Amino acid sequence: ECACVSVHGANRLGTNSLLDLLVFGRAAGKHIVDEFHHADHNYKPLDPHVLDFTVRRLDKLQQSTSGYNAQDVADEIRAIMQKHASVFRTQAMMDEGVKQILALADKIDQIHLADKSQVFNTARIEAFEVANLYEVAKATMISAANRHESRGAHSVSDYDRPEDDDYAPNGRNDNDWMKHTLWYSEGNRIIYKPVRKVPLTVDYVEPKVRVY
Template sequence: GAILINANGERLMARSAPTLKDLAPRDFISRCMDQEIKEGRGCGPNKDYVLLKLDHLGADTIMKRLPSVFEIGHNFANVDITKEPIPVVPTIHYQMGGIPTNIHGQVVVPNGDVHNQIVNGLYAVGECSCVSVHGANRLGTNSLLDLLVFGRAAGNHIVQFNEKNKEHKPLPKDAANRSLERLARLDDATDGEYAQDVANDLRAAMQMHAGVFRTQKSLDEGIVKIAGLRKRVNNINLKDKSKVFNTARIEALEVENLIEAAEATIVSAAARKESRGAHSVNDYSDSAEFPNGRNDKEWHKHTLWHSEGNRLSYKPVQMKPLTVDSVPLKVRTF
């Protein structure tokens, strides 16, 4: 398959993961790429990327088996991957947290001593949800399995639920108020910032403070930055206030959603004083007591972020599968 090389032409994963090499888990490869760049072995005039090499596979194989990769290389990097490597950098790929659900896709919320109280009629599946089959580090291609398995489970459950519950509960009179208030605020604003300016600063802050390599200091500093950006989100102005196919309005609403996701991510990460899966914090590194920096004694639990008050709570991890034998935890080696 494809191989990663640094500015010296070295196959960097052969050094970092001598057994699996470029087939190592994505979080580990991302950290190795980031480390190569930070240690000065990045490529290009700014030494800020590494290269993904595929030309050794041959043009016929690439065009037959990897046509979409060829198209991406051509369209986004102006590279012919049958002849040249692709410049690549690690960045966010997948949101492993999300709206808590059960195996039927039903949204669940904590309520006193009950950790998973069902919210009847509300479902979530896919990347926006967290039934927690991925743990702290999703394996490659498992997002598609997640969609297929729990999408089907949710659809089946909705049919069964509706057969038993023929009538809807009446909606509260103020059900649409929050959404209408968001739109009205944008319509009423007469000055402020462009949504994409705020979005770009948000992306940069999360990349710097909650990227593939984290430190407790960077996470704590990131919380302050995100709090400042939240104030700017409330000051976004639309120059175009038209009601039909207004992409600027959609972008402004998306930034409001992004700031909430960013706050949930970085506040939860900063509170977790360990390394676990893709959450790799340099302060909490490998030791005899904590393999790979993971502290099961104190942190073998789910983090729940609450937008009201920007607060956290926790619930236990379900370690007993419903239909198969439990797989004992092991230390990852490559």
């Protein structure tokens, strides 16, 4: 993803990504090996609570006797996101999506692992993947609902304005929303970080309206 831009002029499609993965993955791997012996290995110790949390997640799935099927919950997540977080949105649509996605928390917490086998258990992997999918869905849905403007692929008709509106051309509000969204899963928190407008080595490029 990071390496592909302007390498060969092609878009970041599946086949191009595979080529980039092979070339830059190999280069990155060799660099890591070469630099490892010269690096400062003063690593931050692993928080024991992280390991305990991971073991508890595994044990909970392994000991489950009833609950929800992981793929059924995943289907619910997909349906909510497709309906409430599509490219063209309204504020009411997103607010309802937040309610529905948060309502799935109990199901995520009660996913049942029917296959308890210890070798190549894809069902266990799927259960963890659905939990991760849920975190991404929450981050996307809540972040979108809290961004009260229309910008790029976040196209919200409530905030559409004429193109010659200096305050918010096409609904984009640079005065209030020229900032990055940072998501924290603990407590479903959002904080914002301002966009850096003073590049270190190149001239600043003013944001422009996306047109097709």
